[in-house]
Amino acid sequence: MWWGLEIQVKEKAHILISAAVRARASQLEGPGFNSHQGPGLSVWSLHVLLVSVCEWVFPEQLQQLLDLDLRDTGESEEALLRRCSDVIKYSVKTGHPRFFNQLYAGMEPYSTVGSFITEAIKTSLYTYEVAPVFTLVEQAVLKKMIEVIGWEDGDGTFNPGGSMSNMYALNLARYRHSPDIKENGLFGVKRQVIFTSQDAHYSLSKGAAFLGIGTKNICTVPTDERGRMVPSALEELILKSAEPIMVNATAGTTVIGAFDPIDQIADVCEKYGLWLHVDACWGGAVLLSERHKHLVKGIDRADSVAWNPHKMLMACLQCSGFLVRDKTHLLQRCHSARASYLFQQDKFYDVSFDCGDKSIQCSRKPDAFKIWLLWKALGTSQLEQRVDRALPAKPMKFFLLFFFFCLFQPEYANVCFWYIPPSLRSLPDGPELWEKIHKVAPVIKERMMKKGNMMLGYQMYQDKANFFRMVIINPDVGTDDLHFVLEETHRLGKDL
Amino acid sequence: MWWGLEIQVKEKAHILISAAVRARASQLEGPGFNSHQGPGLSVWSLHVLLVSVCEWVFPEQLQQLLDLDLRDTGESEEALLRRCSDVIKYSVKTGHPRFFNQLYAGMEPYSTVGSFITEAIKTSLYTYEVAPVFTLVEQAVLKKMIEVIGWEDGDGTFNPGGSMSNMYALNLARYRHSPDIKENGLFGVKRQVIFTSQDAHYSLSKGAAFLGIGTKNICTVPTDERGRMVPSALEELILKSAEPIMVNATAGTTVIGAFDPIDQIADVCEKYGLWLHVDACWGGAVLLSERHKHLVKGIDRADSVAWNPHKMLMACLQCSGFLVRDKTHLLQRCHSARASYLFQQDKFYDVSFDCGDKSIQCSRKPDAFKIWLLWKALGTSQLEQRVDRALPAKPMKFFLLFFFFCLFQPEYANVCFWYIPPSLRSLPDGPELWEKIHKVAPVIKERMMKKGNMMLGYQMYQDKANFFRMVIINPDVGTDDLHFVLEETHRLGKDL
Numbered sequence: 001m002w003w004g005l006e007i008q009v010k011e012k013a014h015i016l017i018s019a020a021v022r023a024r025a026s027q028l029e030g031p032g033f034n035s036h037q038g039p040g041l042s043v044w045s046l047h048v049l050l051v052s053v054c055e056w057v058f059p060e061q062l063q064q065l066l067d068l069d070l071r072d073t074g075e076s077e078e079a080l081l082r083r084c085s086d087v088i089k090y091s092v093k094t095g096h097p098r099f100f101n102q103l104y105a106g107m108e109p110y111s112t113v114g115s116f117i118t119e120a121i122k123t124s125l126y127t128y129e130v131a132p133v134f135t136l137v138e139q140a141v142l143k144k145m146i147e148v149i150g151w152e153d154g155d156g157t158f159n160p161g162g163s164m165s166n167m168y169a170l171n172l173a174r175y176r177h178s179p180d181i182k183e184n185g186l187f188g189v190k191r192q193v194i195f196t197s198q199d200a201h202y203s204l205s206k207g208a209a210f211l212g213i214g215t216k217n218i219c220t221v222p223t224d225e226r227g228r229m230v231p232s233a234l235e236e237l238i239l240k241s242a243e244p245i246m247v248n249a250t251a252g253t254t255v256i257g258a259f260d261p262i263d264q265i266a267d268v269c270e271k272y273g274l275w276l277h278v279d280a281c282w283g284g285a286v287l288l289s290e291r292h293k294h295l296v297k298g299i300d301r302a303d304s305v306a307w308n309p310h311k312m313l314m315a316c317l318q319c320s321g322f323l324v325r326d327k328t329h330l331l332q333r334c335h336s337a338r339a340s341y342l343f344q345q346d347k348f349y350d351v352s353f354d355c356g357d358k359s360i361q362c363s364r365k366p367d368a369f370k371i372w373l374l375w376k377a378l379g380t381s382q383l384e385q386r387v388d389r390a391l392p393a394k395p396m397k398f399f400l401l402f403f404f405f406c407l408f409q410p411e412y413a414n415v416c417f418w419y420i421p422p423s424l425r426s427l428p429d430g431p432e433l434w435e436k437i438h439k440v441a442p443v444i445k446e447r448m449m450k451k452g453n454m455m456l457g458y459q460m461y462q463d464k465a466n467f468f469r470m471v472i473i474n475p476d477v478g479t480d481d482l483h484f485v486l487e488e489t490h491r492l493g494k495d496l
Numbered sequence: 497m498w499w500g501l502e503i504q505v506k507e508k509a510h511i512l513i514s515a516a517v518r519a520r521a522s523q524l525e526g527p528g529f530n531s532h533q534g535p536g537l538s539v540w541s542l543h544v545l546l547v548s549v550c551e552w553v554f555p556e557q558l559q560q561l562l563d564l565d566l567r568d569t570g571e572s573e574e575a576l577l578r579r580c581s582d583v584i585k586y587s588v589k590t591g592h593p594r595f596f597n598q599l600y601a602g603m604e605p606y607s608t609v610g611s612f613i614t615e616a617i618k619t620s621l622y623t624y625e626v627a628p629v630f631t632l633v634e635q636a637v638l639k640k641m642i643e644v645i646g647w648e649d650g651d652g653t654f655n656p657g658g659s660m661s662n663m664y665a666l667n668l669a670r671y672r673h674s675p676d677i678k679e680n681g682l683f684g685v686k687r688q689v690i691f692t693s694q695d696a697h698y699s700l701s702k703g704a705a706f707l708g709i710g711t712k713n714i715c716t717v718p719t720d721e722r723g724r725m726v727p728s729a730l731e732e733l734i735l736k737s738a739e740p741i742m743v744n745a746t747a748g749t750t751v752i753g754a755f756d757p758i759d760q761i762a763d764v765c766e767k768y769g770l771w772l773h774v775d776a777c778w779g780g781a782v783l784l785s786e787r788h789k790h791l792v793k794g795i796d797r798a799d800s801v802a803w804n805p806h807k808m809l810m811a812c813l814q815c816s817g818f819l820v821r822d823k824t825h826l827l828q829r830c831h832s833a834r835a836s837y838l839f840q841q842d843k844f845y846d847v848s849f850d851c852g853d854k855s856i857q858c859s860r861k862p863d864a865f866k867i868w869l870l871w872k873a874l875g876t877s878q879l880e881q882r883v884d885r886a887l888p889a890k891p892m893k894f895f896l897l898f899f900f901f902c903l904f905q906p907e908y909a910n911v912c913f914w915y916i917p918p919s920l921r922s923l924p925d926g927p928e929l930w931e932k933i934h935k936v937a938p939v940i941k942e943r944m945m946k947k948g949n950m951m952l953g954y955q956m957y958q959d960k961a962n963f964f965r966m967v968i969i970n971p972d973v974g975t976d977d978l979h980f981v982l983e984e985t986h987r988l989g990k991d992l
Contacts, residue, residue: 054625054628057628058845059624059628059631059632059845059846059849062628062629062632063632066629066632066633068632068633068635068636068868069636069640070636070637070640070868070871070872070876071875071876072875072876072877073875073876073877074872074873074874074875074877074878075872075873075875080606080869080872080873083869083872084609084613084869086629087613087617087629087633087865088613088616088617090628090629091617091619091627091628091629091630092617092619092625092626092627092628094617094618094619094626095618101625101626102620102626104618104620104859107618110576112615112616113580115615116612116615117580117583117584119608119611119612119615119812119813120584120608121583121584121587121588121590122590122591122600122603122812122813123587123588123590123813124598124600124813128555129550129588129597129945130588130590130597130598131587131588132550132553132555132558132586132587132588133558133562133582133583133586133587134587135555136555136558136559136562136564137562137564137583139564140564140565140566141566144565144566160656160857160860160861161857161858161859161860162858162859163856163857163858163859164856164857167706167856171705171706174708181708181710182705182710182711183705183710183711183712184710184712184713185682185687185688185704185708185709185710185712185713186681186682186683186685186708186710187682187683187684187685187686187687187688187710187713188683188684188687189682189683190683191681191683191684192681192683201858202833202834202835202858203833203856203857203858205833206831206833206856207856208681209667209678209679209830209831209833210663210667210706210707210831210856211706211707211708212670212677212681212682212707212708212709213681213708214677214678214679214680214681214682214683215678215679215833216679216680216681217680217681217683254835254837255837310859316615316618317615317618317619317620317859317861318859318861334705335702335705335706337698337699337701337702337705337711338698339698339750340955340956341750341751341953341955341965342955344938344954344955346938346962347938347941347942348938348941348942348945349554349555350555353555360659360660360663360699360702360703360706361656361657361659361660361699362657362658362659362697362698362699363600363657363658363659363806363813363814364656364657365656365813365814369583372564372566373576373579373580375566376566376570376571376576376579377570377571377576378570379567379568379569379570379571380566380567380568380569381568381569381570382570442840442842442843442844445843445844446843446844449625449844457837458840459836459837459838459840460836466842469837
C-alpha cells in the first residue's frame with residue numbers, strides 16, 4: 001500500500017520542514033487564560049503570553065536585520081534556518097488570541113494541514129487528469145455551500161480572494177445582460193451602471209475600473225444609521241440611471257459589519273430584472289447559524305454569492321467561494337477560451353469535470369480543500385457553534401464601559417469603539433472635542449504596535465472620527481483577552 | 497529568545513501535520529536512476545518507482561471512494577488521517593521525475609518550506625503592519641527580477657498566476673493611454689486593439705473579455721514556421737487597426753516554447769508609441785542563463801514583463817511576478833481605491849510600504865517568499881545551472897529516434913513529437929495518414945493514465961495532428977527517464 005511505504009525525507013528538507021511545522025506550532029499554542037479551556041493549559045498559556053502578537057521593527061531596520069538581498073551563491077543550511085527563524089519571529093502572529101486587526105484571525109489545525117497538503121501536492125485546478133481529487137473536493141464544497149444558501153442547484157468556483165469573486169459577479173451580470181460584450185467589448189455600448197451601498201467593499205470600485213465599466217458607474221446607494229442599504233433609495237437611483245445591470249448587496253460590511261436587507265433588495269432586482277449579487281465574503285458564515293441566519297434572509301433569491309470561509313470559519317488564507325444560481329453553464333460560457341492544449345475534447349473521461357474554463361485564471365490553487373478538511377473534522381454543528389459564540393452579546397458587556405463608547409450595537413463580529421482619554425471627558429461636545437478624539441486612536445495604535453501585546457485596527461467611518469474596530473472571531477479569545485484589550489487601551493491612552 | 501522557546505503542538509494537530517509532511521516527503525523522494533545522482537540513492541529510487549505518477553480512477557468512482565460529502569457531525573482523527581492518506585494517494589505526483597505534463601514539475605524542498613511557512617504565518621500582503629517581513633521579501637524579489645530584466649528601476653507585484661499578470665498589463669497599457677477610462681469606463685471610447693501572436697497564451701483573450709475590451713479586439717499576428725511573431729506582419733496590422741494600445745510578445749509559448757523577437761517588436765512599439773508587454777511567464781528563466789538569454793534580447797525595452805518562478809525555477813505554486821518599468825507609481829495610480837479602513841494616511845510608519853493598493857485584490861498571498869528562500873539557498877549561479885541543464889541539446893538526442901518525429905528542433909524545454917505506430921509507417925504521406933496519426937496520442941494517453949507510470953500531454957497545433965508535448969524541467973529527470981518515455985510510448989502504442 002502506497003501510504004504504508006516507509007517514506008524518508010532528504011535531510012536538508014527535513015530540517016527545514018521542521019522549521020515550518022514549528023512556525024505553525026507557534027500559532028497553535030492557542031489561548032491565554034480563557035474560560036472555555038481547562039486549567040491544564042497553564043504552562044501552555046505562559047508560552048503564548050511570552051510570544052508577542054508582533055515584534056515591531058521599522059521597515060528600514062528590518063531590511064537590514066533580515067539581509068534580504070539575493071546573491072550569486074547560495075547560503076548554508078544553518079544560515080537559512082536562521083533566516084526562517086527571523087522571518088517567523090518578525091511576522092505578525094495572526095493566530096494569537098489578542099490579534100483583532102483583520103477579518104481573519106485564529107488558527108485552525110485542520111485547515112493548516114489542508115494547506116500543507118495542497119502545497120505539498122503542488123497542482124493546479126483546471127483538468128481532472130492533473131487534479132482528480134481536488135476537482136471533486138471543490139465540487140463537494142461548492143455543492144454544500146449552494147445547499148446552505150438555499151438554492152436547489154448551482155455552480156461556482158474558488159477564487160484567490162473575495163475581490164475576485166465580486167469581479168466575477170460584475171462580469172457574469174454584464175454577460176447575462178449582453179453576451180456579445182465578451183467578443184465586442186464595451187465600445188459604443190450604452191453606459192452601464194452597478195448599484196451598491198456606500199459601505200460596500202472597495203473591490204466593487206476596483207472591479208469597475210478593471211472591467212472597463214469605470215468607477216463613476218458604480219452608483220452608491222445611501223445607507224441608514226446602521227450602515228444598511230436603503231431599498232427605497234436604491235429604487236429611486238435605478239429609475240434615474242443609464243443602463244442598470246447589477247445590484248450588490250453586502251452581507252457584513254467591512255468596517256461596521258452591517259447586513260443589507262437582501263429580501264427587499266431582491267424585490268427591487270426582480271422588478272427591474274437586475275442581477276443580484278450578495279457580497280457575503282465576511283458575513284456568509286451566519287448561513288450556518290439557526291440563530292443568526294435571519295441576517296441574510298432572501299439570500300436564496302440572489303443570482304450570485306461571494307463567501308470566504310477564510311474569514312469567520314477560519315480556513316487558511318485564501319479560501320474564497322463564488323457561487324452562482326444559474327444552471328446553464330453561465331460561468332463557463334462567460335469565461336471560456338477553450339485552449340486546445342488543455343481542454344481537449346477527445347479525452348477518455350467526461351471532460352465536464354475539467355473546470356479550468358470557468359475561471360479567468362489558468363493555474364488556480366485547490367483552496368477548497370482547506371475548508372473541506374476542516375468541515376469534515378468539525379461537522380456543520382461545530383461550525384455553527386463557533387459562529388454563535390463569536391456573535392454579539394458577549395463582547396458588548398465589556399465594551400459598554402466607562403471611557404469607551406461604542407458606535408453601534410454590533411450586528412456581527414465587528415466591535416467599533418472610541419476610547420476617550422480622561423483629559424477629554426469634561427470637554428463639551430462639539431467639533432473641537434471630536435478633532436481631539438480623532439487623534440487618539442493613531443497614537444494608541446503606535447504605542448500598541450511598539451509594545452506588541454495586542455493588535456486592533458482603527459479607521460474613520462463617514463463623518464465619524466477615528467475609532468477602533470475590533471474583530472472578534474478567534475474561538476480562543478476569552479473574556480480575559482477582552483478585559484485585557486480594555487485595560488491596555490486605557491494604559492496606552494490615559495495620558496492623551 | 498522567541499525561537500528558543502520549547503514549543504509544543506497540540507496532539508491532534510501534530511498527527512495531522514505529520515501527514516502533511518509525509519505528503520511532501522512522497523514528493524521529495526526524487527529521481528529514479530538518474531545519471532547526475534550518486535549511487536547511494538538506490539533504496540530511495542526503489543521507493544519512487546513504486547509510487548506511480550498517478551493512480552487513475554474515473555470521477556464517479558473516486559467520488560465514492562473519497563466520501564466527499566460534508567455532514568452535520570465531525571469525523572474521528574483516524575478517519576481524517578485515512579482521508580488525507582487517500583487524498584495524497586489519488587493525487588497526481590507532479591514532483592515525480594516522470595511527470596512531464598505541465599509547465600511546472602519537480603519539487604524543490606526550499607520552496608516547499610517557504611510555502612509551509614507562508615501558510616503557517618497566515619497573513620495577507622496589503623499593509624506593512626500586518627505583513628512586515630513578507631512586504632520586504634516581495635520588494636527584494638521584485639528588485640532582483642527588475643535587475644535581471646535589465647531595468648535600472650521599476651515596480652511590480654506578485655499575482656495569483658500569469659493570466660492575472662497579463663491582465664494587469666492590459667489594464668496598465670489602457671490606463672497609460674487614457675487614464676480617464678478608470679473613472680468613465682470604455683463606453684463611447686474608440687475601439688481599442690491589442691496585438692499578440694496567434695500562439696500567445698489564452699489569458700490575453702480571457703483578459704480582453706474580462707476587461708471589457710472584447711476578444712475580437714485581440715488582433716492575432718501571424719507567426720513564422722517556428723511559432724515566432726512576424727514583426728513586419730505586426731506593423732501591417734497596426735497600420736490597419738482602430739486604436740492600437742499594446743503589443744504582447746511571448747517569451748516561451750505554451751505549446752512549442754517559441755520566443756517572439758522582442759527587439760524587433762520593441763522597434764515597432766517605439767515607432768507607434770505602444771505599450772510593450774512581454775509574457776515571459778514560461779520563458780523568463782532564460783534571463784538567468786548567460787548561454788540562453790539571447791532568446792529574450794530586448795526585454796529591457798518592455799514596459800511590463802510577466803514571469804512565473806513557479807514554472808522553470810520550480811518555486812511552489814503559485815509564484816507569479818509582474819514587473820513594470822514605470823517609476824511614477826503607475827501600478828498604484830491605475831489600481832488604487834484608497835480604502836480608508838486599510839490605508840490610513842496618519843500611520844506612524846512610512847505608508848509607501850503598504851503595497852495593497854497596487855493590486856486589484858484585497859487579500860493577497862505572500863508568494864514571493866517561495867522563490868526568495870529558494871534563491872537564498874541556491875544562489876543565482878545554481879539557478880542558472882538548472883536552466884542550462886533543462887534546455888535543448890540533451891533531450892534531442894533521444895527524440896530523433898526511429899518511430900518518433902519531432903515537430904521542431906526545440907528552442908526551449910518543450911519537446912513536441914509524434915509517435916508513429918509500425919502499422920502506419922508504410923502508408924503514403926497525405927491527409928489519410930495524418931487523420932490516423934491524429935488518433936494515436938489520445939489512445940496512448942488513455943493507456944498511459946491508466947497505467948500511471950508516466951504523464952505527458954498531447955494537443956494539436958494549427959493544422960498539425962495531435963502530438964505529444966513533453967516538458968522537461970525537473971532537475972531530477974535523468975537520461976533513463978527519457979529512455980523510459982520513448983520505450984513506454986512505443987509499448988503503449990505499437991499495436992495501433
